[in-house]
Structure formats: structure tokens, C-alpha cells
Amino acid sequence: MYKQPLLEQIQLGDLTLKNRVVMAPMTRSRADNPENVPTEIHVKYYTQRASAGLIISEGSQVSKKAVGYINTPGIYSVAQVEGWKKVTKAVHDEGGKIFIQLWHVGRISHSDFHNGDLPHAPSAINPQAKAYTPKGFKDTETPKEMSMEEIHQTILDFKNAAKNAWEAGFDGVEIHSSNGYLLHQFFSRTSNVRIDEYGGSIENRARILFDIIDAIKEVMPENRIGLRLNPSLHGVFGMTMDEESIPTFDYIIEKLNNYNLSYLHLSEPFTDVSELAFAEPNIAQRYRPMYKGTIIINSAFDQKSGNEVVLEGLADAVAYGKPYISNPDLVERFANNAELAEWDQDTFYVPGEKGYTDYPSMKKEKAV
Numbered sequence: 001m002y003k004q005p006l007l008e009q010i011q012l013g014d015l016t017l018k019n020r021v022v023m024a025p026m027t028r029s030r031a032d033n034p035e036n037v038p039t040e041i042h043v044k045y046y047t048q049r050a051s052a053g054l055i056i057s058e059g060s061q062v063s064k065k066a067v068g069y070i071n072t073p074g075i076y077s078v079a080q081v082e083g084w085k086k087v088t089k090a091v092h093d094e095g096g097k098i099f100i101q102l103w104h105v106g107r108i109s110h111s112d113f114h115n116g117d118l119p120h121a122p123s124a125i126n127p128q129a130k131a132y133t134p135k136g137f138k139d140t141e142t143p144k145e146m147s148m149e150e151i152h153q154t155i156l157d158f159k160n161a162a163k164n165a166w167e168a169g170f171d172g173v174e175i176h177s178s179n180g181y182l183l184h185q186f187f188s189r190t191s192n193v194r195i196d197e198y199g200g201s202i203e204n205r206a207r208i209l210f211d212i213i214d215a216i217k218e219v220m221p222e223n224r225i226g227l228r229l230n231p232s233l234h235g236v237f238g239m240t241m242d243e244e245s246i247p248t249f250d251y252i253i254e255k256l257n258n259y260n261l262s263y264l265h266l267s268e269p270f271t272d273v274s275e276l277a278f279a280e281p282n283i284a285q286r287y288r289p290m291y292k293g294t295i296i297i298n299s300a301f302d303q304k305s306g307n308e309v310v311l312e313g314l315a316d317a318v319a320y321g322k323p324y325i326s327n328p329d330l331v332e333r334f335a336n337n338a339e340l341a342e343w344d345q346d347t348f349y350v351p352g353e354k355g356y357t358d359y360p361s362m363k364k365e366k367a368v
């Protein structure tokens with residue numbers, strides 16, 4: 001009988017995942033309290049989804065300066081660690097595994113978050129995007145170019161956040177080096193025009209990521225560190241590709257082979273890049289042969305295409321985003337070939353349980 005590849009176990013370093021269905025990291029803006037502490041509804045939300053092989057939490061800011069969206073949880077204060085402990089314990093009690101996504105938004109922020117000070121970024125270049133502030137969507141500003149000291153502090157902030165995550169009981173961390181946020185801003189020539197060791201050459205633009213991995217390795221096992229890349233992101237979150245974009249990701253991914261990481265989480269392009277000469281439209285196909293470790297692939301997969309990509313050997317596991325918002329029991333639905341519920345975009349980022357913890361599990365008799 002056909003066993004769906006997505007439902008096979010997989011080994012992530014020393015962790016055994018019960019299936020290859022991963023919940024993608026998703027900001028849900030429910031930490032609506034002054035210190036951005038995860039609350040009881042976070043516990044409920046993640047526990048409802050504990051049948052995933054792995055949950056990757058929403059992006060969680062590594063410091064006060066790292067924030068850029070309202071009501072996103074942090075992982076830098078004692079109260080936040082205490083809040084997360086309840087989440088990890090509840091997920092573990094349900095037999096699940098959970099990593100936290102460590103996030104610094106860089107220039108995709110606004111001075112409203114920083115008492116009037118400008119957001120930090122590799123260079124003083126406005127992404128011409130929107131920031132989701134406490135006063136609604138606002139145009140982004142020209143950020144402050146980070147000093148060397150601020151870069152070193154940011155590396156320490158990631159390290160400290162990883163240490164906190166480990167203490168909070170997470171099974172691992174995912175470094176958010178994707179989607180146009182701080183680390184991606186360092187990688188790109190259009191957002192990084194520095195002339196010191198963090199800018200200029202491809203090697204220099206990629207340096208901060210490896211500094212962060214090396215720092216985190218000091219506080220938790222290397223095989224519990226994952227990271228996320230979106231090599232063909234173009235025209236979204238202020239990112240513009242150029243002819244050095246893909247060579248930069250080639251360099252990064254080749255170099256990641258020197259590490260024994262938990263996984264590399266890749267996104268297929270978020271937009272149609274088939275007409276863009278310097279973009280790579282087939283991310284898994286390009287990077288599967290290049291990367292020796294475990295690959296989680298994401299973006300716009302359904303049950304069929306997810307099973308296919310694993311069967312073809314192009315990825316080891318598949319991360320589902322929006323389907324996980326509206327289908328807490330996505331794994332059971334796949335196992336039963338059941339219909340999926342539609343998500344409601346209007347409740348992605350609003351406070352409270354509506355559109356968060358009130359999506360029902362399928363009825364048992366729905367099994368085919």
C-alpha cells in the first residue's frame with residue numbers, strides 16, 4: 001500500500017521527527033502585552049498543532065531593537081522565557097517538537113518602535129516598504145547604518161536569544177536569515193554597500209550569518225541549529241535581486257556544508273521570477289545537490305506536491321504555512337486524504353482567539 005512520504009519519520013540530527021510535515025514560522029501578532037510575552041493562547045495554538053513533525057515558531061525578536069511588527073513575541077527577557085516555557089512544555093506533553101525562529105527585522109521597522117530612533121540596517125538605504133506599527137501601516141524610513149559595535153552586539157543578541165530558547169525548552173532554533181530581514185539585508189548588494197568586513201565581497205556580505213552560527217554553537221548543540229533562506233526573493237520586503245544574489249546564496253550554502261546543522265530551510269520563490277535573468281526559479285533543484293544536510297522546503301506546497309518533492313528526493317521535509325493556520329490537524333487530514341479548511345486572511349494578525357485557536361479539527365468520520 002502507498003505510504004505517503006510526508007508521513008514517514010525523519011532524523012534531524014539527534015531528533016527523530018514522527019513525520020515530515022513541518023509547520024512554517026508564522027507571525028500572528030498575539031503577544032499584545034507590554035513586554036511581548038507569549039500567553040495562554042500561544043500555548044493553546046501551538047499545542048493544537050503538535051502532531052506536526054516539527055513546529056517552527058513565529059519569528060521572535062532577539063532584542064528590543066530587533067522588532068518591526070506589533071505584538072510579536074520576544075525571546076530576550078526573563079518574562080518571555082517564562083512564557084515560552086509553558087508553550088514548549090505543552091507541545092512536548094502532546095508529543096510534538098518545536099524550534100523557535102530567531103528574528104531581527106533590520107530596516108523593515110519604524111522609529112515608532114524605538115522611541116523615535118531609526119531602525120538599524122547594514123546601510124542607510126530605505127527599503128521603500130511598509131512597516132506594521134502600533135499606529136497602522138507606515139512607510140519605512142531610511143535606517144541607521146549599523147556601527148561595528150552594533151553589529152557585534154547583534155551577534156551577541158542572537159547568541160543570548162539562543163541561550164534563552166534552550167533554557168525555555170525549545171528543541172532548537174531557526175536563524176531567520178530570509179525574507180528581506182536583517183541578515184538577508186546584509187547578503188544583498190542593494191541593501192548593503194558597506195566597505196568594511198561586513199560588506200563589499202560576497203564573503204563579507206555573508207559573514208554575519210556565520211558569526212551568528214559560531215556564536216550560537218557556544219550555547220547549544222550545533223545539530224539543533226537550523227536556518228532559513230529565500231534566495232529568489234524579489235520585489236517583496238524591499239528586496240531586489242541582482243546578478244550576485246544567487247552566487248551569494250551558492251557561497252552560503254556551500255559553506256554550510258562545513259557545519260553539522262539541524263537543517264536548511266529553503267523557500268521556493270514567493271513571486272514569479274521566471275522572467276528574471278538572474279533569479280533561480282527552482283530552488284530545491286538547484287540546492288539539493290549542493291547541500292549535504294537535511295533540507296526543509298517551503299512555499300505553496302499542498303499534500304500532493306509535498307509528497308512528490310520528498311519522493312523525488314529534492315527535499316527531506318516540507319514546511320506548510322497558511323494551511324497550518326486553518327488546519328491544526330494538517331497531518332491527520334493528510335493521513336486521511338481529507339479536505340482542508342480555508343484560512344481567513346483578515347485574522348492573520350489581529351489580537352485574540354478568533355482566526356487563531358478557533359479552527360476546528362476535522363470530524364473523525366470524515367476519513368476516506
Ligand SMILES: Cc1cc2nc3c(=O)[nH]c(=O)nc-3n(C[C@H](O)[C@H](O)[C@H](O)COP(=O)(O)O)c2cc1C
Pocket residue numbers: 024025026027028058059101176178179228267298299300301319320321322323348
Ligand atoms: C501570516 C503569516 C506570517 C508569516 N510570518 C513569518 C515569519 O514570522 N517568519 C518567516 O520566516 N516567514 C513567515 N511567513 C512566511 C511563511 O513561513 C511561508 O514561507 C509562506 O506562508 C509560504 O508558505 P505557504 O504557501 O505554505 O503558506 C509568514 C506567512 C504568513 C501567511
